[in-house]
Amino acid sequence: MSKIGINGFGRIGRLVLRRLLETQDSNSVVAINDLTSPKVLAYLLKHDSNYGPFPGAWTLRKIR
Structure with missing residues (x-):
């Protein structure tokens, strides 16, 4: 099992x-x-103009 962090959430990161x-x-x-x-990033993932809407569900959590 690999734990992955994404640095940058532009077109490629999404x-x-x-x-x-x-x-x-x-x-x-x-x-x-x-x-x-995070709210804007979630919106951009859900409403992607290049690859279409994201069908999955997710939650935003603030750790600190």
Whole structure:
């Protein structure tokens, strides 16, 4: 099992997350680092103009 952190959540970072969530392997995304607020990043993932809407569900958690 690999724990993955994504540094930057632009077009490529969002695509990486989509592909990781679509595969049924044991990888786990544990962190996303970006300057933008988490609410905006969630909106961009859900309403992607290049790859279509994201069908999955997720939760935002603040650790600290």
